[in-house]
Amino acid sequence: xxxxxxxxxxxxxxxxxxxxxxxxxxxxxxxxxxxxxxxxxxxxxxxxxxxxxxxxxxxxxxxxxxxxxxxxxxxxxxxxxxxxxxxxxxxxxxxxxxxxxxxxxxxxxxxxxxxxxxxxxxxxxxxxxxxxxxxxxxxxxxxxxxxxxxxxxxxxxxxxxxxxxxxxxxxxxxxxxxxxxxxxxxxxxxxxxxxxxxxxxxxxxxxxxxxxxxxxxxxxxxxxxxxxxxxxxxxxxxxxxxxxxxxxxxxxxxxxxxxxxxxxxxxxxxxxxxxxxxxxxxxxxxxxxxxxxxxxxxxxxxxxxxxxxxxxxxxxxxxxxxxxxxxxxxxxxxxxxxxxxxxxxxxxxxxxxxxxxxxxxxxxxxxxxxxxxxxxxxxxxxxxxxxxxxxxxxxxxxxxxxxxxxxxxxxxxxxxxxxxxxxxxxxxxxxxxxxxxxxxxxxxxxxxxxxxxxx
Numbered sequence: 065x066x067x068x069x070x071x072x073x074x075x076x077x078x079x080x081x082x083x084x085x086x087x088x089x090x091x092x093x094x095x096x097x098x099x100x101x102x103x104x105x106x107x108x109x110x111x112x113x114x115x116x117x118x119x120x121x122x123x124x125x126x127x128x129x130x131x132x133x134x135x136x137x138x139x140x141x142x143x144x145x146x147x148x149x150x151x152x153x154x155x156x157x158x159x160x161x162x163x164x165x166x167x168x169x170x171x172x173x174x175x176x177x178x179x180x181x182x183x184x185x186x187x188x189x190x191x192x193x194x195x196x197x198x199x200x201x202x203x204x205x206x207x208x209x210x211x212x213x214x215x216x217x218x219x220x221x222x223x224x225x226x227x228x229x230x231x232x233x234x235x236x237x238x239x240x241x242x243x244x245x246x247x248x249x250x251x252x253x254x255x256x257x258x259x260x261x262x263x264x265x266x267x268x269x270x271x272x273x274x275x276x277x278x279x280x281x282x283x284x285x286x287x288x289x290x291x292x293x294x295x296x297x298x299x300x301x302x303x304x305x306x307x308x309x310x311x312x313x314x315x316x317x318x319x320x321x322x323x324x325x326x327x328x329x330x331x332x333x334x335x336x337x338x339x340x341x342x343x344x345x346x347x348x349x350x351x352x353x354x355x356x357x358x359x360x361x362x363x364x365x366x367x368x369x370x371x372x373x374x375x376x377x378x379x380x381x382x383x384x385x386x387x388x389x390x391x392x393x394x395x396x397x398x399x400x401x402x403x404x405x406x407x408x409x410x411x412x413x414x415x416x417x418x419x420x421x422x423x424x425x426x427x428x429x430x431x432x433x434x435x436x437x438x439x440x441x442x443x444x445x446x447x448x449x450x451x452x453x454x455x456x457x458x459x460x461x462x463x464x465x466x467x468x469x470x471x472x473x474x475x476x477x478x479x480x481x482x483x484x485x486x487x488x489x490x491x492x493x494x495x496x497x498x499x500x501x502x503x504x505x506x507x508x509x510x511x512x513x514x515x516x517x518x519x
Contacts, residue, residue: 292360
C-alpha cells in the first residue's frame, strides 16, 4: 500500500521503519529537514519537507493515489486538518493522533464528522498499558485478549524460583496449572520452546492463559496477585492524567508529584480525587517524606528518560513497589533491560502496534480478521488474535493436523465466550477467536501461518 506519514517525531519514525519493513510504499512529510532526511534514509522512504496540512505538499506526496495518510505531528489540530484535507483531496483512509484530554469526550464525534478511519491517542494507550501491568504485580508486561478473557503475561524467573531447572512439560504435574509458555527470552535469544525446554533464572517467560489460571499460576509460585492500594506517580503530563483516572476507578489512592506550579493547578482541577504534590521528585528527601518506601506502585513518568531511569532505580533501592518506567528513546534498550526497571513502557511502540494492526486489517483476506496485535521481545515476536470466518482453511481441523510454519504456536481458543488453552485435539470453528504467537512477524491473515502460505 502507499502510505503517507505526516510527522517525523518518535511515533512517525517508528511507523515509517516498521511499515516500510512490511513492504509498504512510504512517504514521510515534516517541516524539519534534518528529521525528514534521517527518517527517509533509515526507512527507505520518500521524504518531503513542508507543511503536511498544505494541499500542495500533500499533492507532491501523492495523496491522490495514496491508500492511507497518518498524521502524527505534535499538534492535534494540525493532525486533524491534515486528515481533513487528505479526505477531500485524495479520498484515502486517514488516521490522526489526538492527545489532548480536552478532546477525550469528543473522539467519536470528531471521527464521524471528519470521516476519519481512526483516532489514536499515544498517551491514553500508554496509560492503558501501565494500568494493565498492575493486574499482576510481579509481571513486566500484561496484555489482554478475547475481551480480557485471556491474558498474556511476561515474567522474569527469579534466582530462587521453583521454575529454575523445571522443564515445560513438567509444569502441569508439578504446579497443577493450566498455562502455556510459548516464548522465552534468554539474554539475546528469543526461543519458541518445546516441552523439553528447561527454564533458568533471569529467563523472561511469556505466559498465556485465562486470567483465573494465570492468577493460580502466580499463587503457586508464592507471588502476590492482588493489585496495590496506592500509587505514586512522578510527572504530571497527559499520560499521568489518563493513568490517574484509570487507577482511581480501580480503587487506588493516587499521589502525583509535579514540579511546575501551574501544571499542579491543572492537575488539581482535572483530578480532584488525587493528591497533588508540588515539588521536585529528584529530591530524595521529598520522595521519602511522601511515602516512597511504603507505596505499592511507583511510576516514573516525566518527559525525560534519564530522570525516569534514575527515579526508578532509586525507588527500587528503597521499596518493594511495582515499578513502571516510561522511556521514549530506544537507542539503549538493551542496557535499559539489564537495569531491571520493572515494566518499561515505550509509548511509540504501543502506538505503532495499534496503527500497524489497522494497516494489516486493510489487506486481510476473507478468511480471518486481526482483532488484537501485541509486539513482544523488542518487536521480535508478535501475539495476534484472529477472528475466524467460515471460509477459513483451519475451520474444523484438529490443531495436531494443522501444518503451521516454524516458530508459531496457537495459544488459546475462544468459543462462544469461553476461552481455553489450545491442545492438539482442539478444533477451531467459525466465529472463534484464536491467539497466535509467532516469531515470524508481519502476518496479515491466519492463512499466513500455514506452511505453503494461504490456501
